[in-house]
Amino acid sequence: MKNVIKFVAIALVAVSVSSCATVFGGPITDYQRTRPAAGEPQREIRVGALVADLLLFWPGAVIDFATGAIYKPHPSATAANK
Incomplete structure (x- = not known):
């Protein structure tokens, strides 16, 4: 039992x-959370x-896609933070 x-x-x-992306990727932005509209770049x-x-645990990819953490932040948001 132990x-x-x-x-x-x-x-x-x-x-x-x-x-990995959820834990180590930093804060998730609105850009990462929302799906692009038709005609917008992916x-x-x-x-x-x-x-x-x-490689580590494939259901983690499902979590990252569900939270949006797997996507890169918007390029202008990262430039503004520097």
Whole structure:
């Protein structure tokens, strides 16, 4: 029984920290959250975070896409913060 509890605890920790862009990507902007309208350019994906999600724990990619954290922030927003 102890081994089952340890396994479940480790699995829960792995799931909670596995979405790399959500955890390490910084604050999520409105640009990342909203879908582009028809005719607008598509948002760029953070390739490094996507690869890390797929290698470490693929459901983390689902979380990152759902939160919008997998997308790069708007270029003008990053230039304004510097």
